[in-house]
Amino acid sequence: PRDDVTTSRRVAIGDMLAEAANASVLNWSIALEDGEVAMIRYTLDLRGDGRMPDVAPLALRLQRMVRGWVSDVEAALVETLPPPRAARLALKWAAAFPQNYRNLSTPAEAAEDIQRIAALNDADARGVRLVPGEAGTDPQLKIYKLGGALPLSDAVPVLENFGFRVIGELPTRLRDDSVPFVHDFVLEANDAAQQSDAPVLEGAIAAVLEGAAENDAFNRLIVELGMRPEAIVLFRAWFRYLRQAGLPYGLTTVVDALRRAPKVAAALIARFTAVHHPEHPGNAIEADQAIEAGLDAVTAIDDDRILRAYRNLIAATLRTNAFTPAASEALAFKLDSHLIPGLPAPVPWREVWVYSPRVEGIHLRAGPVARGGLRWSDRRDDFRTEILGLMKAQRVKNAVIVPTGAKGGFYPKQLPAPSN
Numbered sequence: 001p002r003d004d005v006t007t008s009r010r011v012a013i014g015d016m017l018a019e020a021a022n023a024s025v026l027n028w029s030i031a032l033e034d035g036e037v038a039m040i041r042y043t044l045d046l047r048g049d050g051r052m053p054d055v056a057p058l059a060l061r062l063q064r065m066v067r068g069w070v071s072d073v074e075a076a077l078v079e080t081l082p083p084p085r086a087a088r089l090a091l092k093w094a095a096a097f098p099q100n101y102r103n104l105s106t107p108a109e110a111a112e113d114i115q116r117i118a119a120l121n122d123a124d125a126r127g128v129r130l131v132p133g134e135a136g137t138d139p140q141l142k143i144y145k146l147g148g149a150l151p152l153s154d155a156v157p158v159l160e161n162f163g164f165r166v167i168g169e170l171p172t173r174l175r176d177d178s179v180p181f182v183h184d185f186v187l188e189a190n191d192a193a194q195q196s197d198a199p200v201l202e203g204a205i206a207a208v209l210e211g212a213a214e215n216d217a218f219n220r221l222i223v224e225l226g227m228r229p230e231a232i233v234l235f236r237a238w239f240r241y242l243r244q245a246g247l248p249y250g251l252t253t254v255v256d257a258l259r260r261a262p263k264v265a266a267a268l269i270a271r272f273t274a275v276h277h278p279e280h281p282g283n284a285i286e287a288d289q290a291i292e293a294g295l296d297a298v299t300a301i302d303d304d305r306i307l308r309a310y311r312n313l314i315a316a317t318l319r320t321n322a323f324t325p326a327a328s329e330a331l332a333f334k335l336d337s338h339l340i341p342g343l344p345a346p347v348p349w350r351e352v353w354v355y356s357p358r359v360e361g362i363h364l365r366a367g368p369v370a371r372g373g374l375r376w377s378d379r380r381d382d383f384r385t386e387i388l389g390l391m392k393a394q395r396v397k398n399a400v401i402v403p404t405g406a407k408g409g410f411y412p413k414q415l416p417a418p419s420n
Helices: 007-021 055-066 069-078 083-096 099-104 107-118 152-161 198-209 217-224 229-244 251-260 262-276 284-296 301-315 383-400
Strands: 024-032 038-045 126-131 140-145 165-173 181-188 317-320 331-335 350-355 359-365 374-376 404-412
Touching: 007 024, 007 038, 007 055, 069 083, 069 107, 083 107, 099 165, 107 126, 107 140, 126 198, 140 198, 152 165, 152 181, 152 198, 152 217, 198 217, 198 229, 217 229, 217 251, 229 251, 229 262, 229 301, 229 331, 229 350, 229 359, 229 383, 251 262, 251 301, 262 284, 262 301, 262 317, 284 301, 301 317, 359 383, 374 383, 383 404
Parallel strands: 374 404
Antiparallel strands: 024 038, 126 140, 140 181, 165 181, 317 331, 331 350, 350 359, 359 404
16 A cells, blocks of 8 residues: 555565565665555565575565554454454554554554553553563653643653653654553663563552552562562551651651561561461461561661561551452551550550541540540641540540540541632
């Protein structure tokens, strides 16, 4: 087809003919008739070791090379999808790619991109695909979005918190009413990132871009320590509680402590799982021994304090919903406050810590039978202190009605703008 004649395709056909004939191309010419077909004529030098190639296999190779972009994309889709679905996807999306994309990408690459775009449900969904770099080349990461382009200011901080450096980005808009975009990022990554479990890493990045997980330095542990995203959410939830309880260390310091003690980090998750996972109970004693052995090897005093704070919090956890379907919405931990060193007085009898990307909350009880309400707090970093004071006041108010007092509070983190 004359519309599919490009310089790269003409050169590729010439190279294929030269290879098949073990010869060199002397010259070429092209004839464009009034119809829809173009004719390219090649003159080859068969002197020396040149030979006439077999016509049948040569014609088959040539047919594959000139059948056109849409047909090539459909053929690539058929390799991984049933033919009817491949045909539908090719019909809808193959012609939607602009010419500059076709010049830089293969039909197989387009087939991968089409499948990711077709999997998006709405404009809030994000697709992510990691493309490992070949020897001497940088890896690429593609982000897929409907409803318009993804601002660079939204994407770059996310990728940097996973340990990547963004070198460049090429956006491609497809011609469709849903306004799909393919953002192709060129990255600089360490060996750990190159060896990461691609589906796990892709899902974790997509979750952050969709707002289902927080964008912070804890995500680096997925790449550097090979931890599951579920474990990262636990460490993040525990850190948020410890900060409310008075831990003086910031997020970066805590993440660095975990990075420097990967065996302790893994043992902390194993200890928590061993006690609370209903279907995969482990050996809590072995996990405790691994934690102690790891702590003995820690040389920095701040790292030791951070890791022990995590250990004490896990040991104080009585119940959790971390291994139930409800954990996808929010994590909840019932804590025996008296087992957590350093809590300010009065120390509650029990407390429940709730964490999600959208809201954080706490409920403090001074005794087994207690009464109190809830408070919408505007103090993100120390609302536990506020609720603790209210629980103390509630104990006095309830002295004649019920044995003691309780109080709960929460801080919403993703409220819409006041104008909405």
